[in-house]
Amino acid sequence: LAKTTQPISMDSxxxxxxxxxxxxxNIATNDYITWYQQFPSQGPxxxxxxxxxxxxxxxxxxxxxxxxxxxxLSLPRVSLSDTAVYYCLVQRDTGxxxxxxxxxxxxxxxx
Amino acid sequence: xxxxxxxxxxxxxxMGQEVTLRCKPISGHNSLFWYRQTMMRGLELLIYFNxxxxxxxxxxxxxxxxxxxxxxxxxxxKIQPSEPRDSAVYxxxxxxxxxxxxxxxxGPGTRLLVL
Numbered sequence: 001l002a003k004t005t006q007p008i009s010m011d012s013x014x015x016x017x018x019x020x021x022x023x024x025x026n027i028a029t030n031d032y033i034t035w036y037q038q039f040p041s042q043g044p045x046x047x048x049x050x051x052x053x054x055x056x057x058x059x060x061x062x063x064x065x066x067x068x069x070x071x072x073l074s075l076p077r078v079s080l081s082d083t084a085v086y087y088c089l090v091q092r093d094t095g096x097x098x099x100x101x102x103x104x105x106x107x108x109x110x111x
Numbered sequence: 112x113x114x115x116x117x118x119x120x121x122x123x124x125x126m127g128q129e130v131t132l133r134c135k136p137i138s139g140h141n142s143l144f145w146y147r148q149t150m151m152r153g154l155e156l157l158i159y160f161n162x163x164x165x166x167x168x169x170x171x172x173x174x175x176x177x178x179x180x181x182x183x184x185x186x187x188x189k190i191q192p193s194e195p196r197d198s199a200v201y202x203x204x205x206x207x208x209x210x211x212x213x214x215x216x217x218g219p220g221t222r223l224l225v226l
Contacts, residue, residue: 034214043115043202043217044154087154099144099204099215101154 004088009106018075020105022088025069033064033071036087038104044087048073075107083109113137115218117203123224129191132221135184136205144204144215145178145188154202160186161208172197193225 005023012018024033032051036044048055050062050071061074075082085104116135124130136143144159158168160180171178175194180186190197200222204215 041220043204043220044215045217046214049214099154099156103153 004090004102006086006088006102006105008103009108011108011110012078013110014079015077018078018082018107018109020073020075020086020088020107021070022073023070024088024090027068027090028092030092031068031090032092033062033068034089034091034099035060035062035073036089036099036101038085038087040084044101047086078107078109080109080111083107115203115205115216117201117218117221119221120219121222121224123226124193125226126194127192128225129189130193130197130223130225132188132190132201132203132223134186134188134203134218136186136203137207137216138184139207140205140216141183141208142206143180143186144206145186146202146204146217147199148202148220149199157188157201193223195225198223198225 032049034049035047037047038044048057048060048062050064052064052068055062063072085106087101087104089099115137118133122130142161145157146154147157148154156170158171158178159166163180163183176190178188200220202217202220204217206215
């Protein structure tokens with residue numbers, strides 16, 4: 001499995017755009033990039049997944065450059081409720097596989 | 112849909128006691144996963160099942176831990192005897208095989224404290 005590296009923590013203010021970058025230098029051809037969000041006292045929750053270029057949903061955008069060695073999760077106009085830990089995962093195609101979580105990025109949004 | 116259901120939500124027990132954690136996956140989901148989360152080790156997989164069959168139990172710490180999935184709607188994780196180092200939040204997650212993306216749905220977790 002490809003190892004991921006992301007910042008331990010980030011701070012932001014309400015209304016700002018937050019970009020969290022994840023490095024995955026040894027990503028393989030069949031690997032997908034997935035981001036999960038975990039609020040205190042809750043289980044992780046799927047946010048977004050992509051393979052290349054850009055993916056956008058109602059929650060976030062995911063930018064993946066051509067070499068796929070990194071990815072950036074973009075949260076537009078964060079609010080206090082976006083305070084959480086964000087995990088970047090690299091998973092081998094699809095199938096009945098377990099997730100390997102790293103340390104994640106703890107995002108603190110201030111008023 | 113009620114989501115993944117776990118019980119109990121909190122458990123406090125004494126060292127040496129048996130602890131049983133329960134999970135009801137989302138109806139129709141074929142795979143079920145047990146994870147453990149601690150400050151020191153983060154989120155780590157313990158075991159996962161597909162169609163009620165254990166596929167990978169390499170994350171189970173030792174023989175004190177056992178997991179079963181007698182049917183598609185129920186799984187248990189048992190610790191016997193429990194030790195203080197087992198204190199953690201235990202999450203159950205499920206996913207349907209038909210999903211093309213690797214999306215798992217996590218339950219609220221069971222917070223276990225072994226004194």
